[in-house]
Amino acid sequence: MSRLNYQSARFLISAPTLAKCPADDGAEVAFAGRSNAGKSSAINTLTRQKALARTSRTPGRTQLINFFSLGDDTSRRLVDLPGYGYAKVPEAVKREWQRHLAEYLQGRHSLRGLVLVMDVRHPLTEFDQTLLGWADDQDMPVHILLTKADKLKSGAAKSALQQVRSRLREWEDLVTVQLFSSLKREGIDEASARLDGWLGDSHEP
Template sequence: MTQRYRHTHFLTSANALHQLPPEAGREVAFAGRSNAGKSSALNTLTAQRALARTSKTPGRTQLINLFEVEPGVRLVDLPGYGYAKVPTAVRLHWQQVLSRYLETRQVLVGLFLLMDIRHPFNPLDRQMLEWAGHRGLATHVLLTKSDKLKRGAAMAALQSVQRTLASELPHASVQLFSSHDRTGVDEAHARLDVWFGYAG
């Protein structure tokens, strides 16, 4: 466990881009379909049980939530997308906010895209990857809930996603991840260290 992430704390929430902190430092964002495990991943990577609120109700996170690792270093929990029961106006608002955040936020240095290993590459996942690719943003896919599959099936799913990314979205890399049994935590920490400039 990288000790520095244990000190991460809630900084602020934003409903629009103008409410975000000034463009200074570095940010890594976490995006994914509602209930893909974003909040659980943030809690696991910071070794905190309740840094980010988790819920069995998809679509609960309706704000951009920012967490500070240290001054100028932030983890960003983006609203989950793709939950049908969210009102249309809210869904359209967040689609616009997410696209503008990914395309214009200058301090954004990396994106973790979380996909349930059992249901990867829904259309909104692909859209998120395309936005990131258009921006040239470093993107790393976490195939969450890998503990739900047996090892062989999980590795087969990983290899399938690797092939798809290599042919369609070569700017993105991928790994297995599980908040339940901590699969992939060290690998995800290593990626964060690179993006935040801690590595080397």
């Protein structure tokens, strides 16, 4: 399979709800995770761009579903889902975010896979497990990026990776896991290969 050019990614549109999303055709991969897990940094690192996905000093501020096309090819898209769980917002707002996320994950036919971003030091939070449950219900493959791997020594990072894999053994047919560091730019090739596998079939029905 030929490698896709993620450096060509550019902003397409922001949508507050599933109804306002782009046409549900082609193929897209969505990035999800807690607001302080390094999701925006991971997207920027994978696309080798400094500010494609907006990083905010106030985690959780972005409440929109942001779509990025690969160059002019709008049939292949990366999707930045709203960060969740850290922002100091009312519970009603959090529930609304959760509802929109659930609608997107359950109703988006062009969604080929979910990249779930977790801080390697705090993996598998309650929200992470909720997302995994949604993905399991939809038979949706998930690739977990254990970000900020540079914050741990090599042995500790590998141990954390094995612990997460062990805890997710029941989902091993759907879920894959890797270490990732935006700071040291580690794990890019492995993550990109997973995206290639999902997005490479964008013209199939």
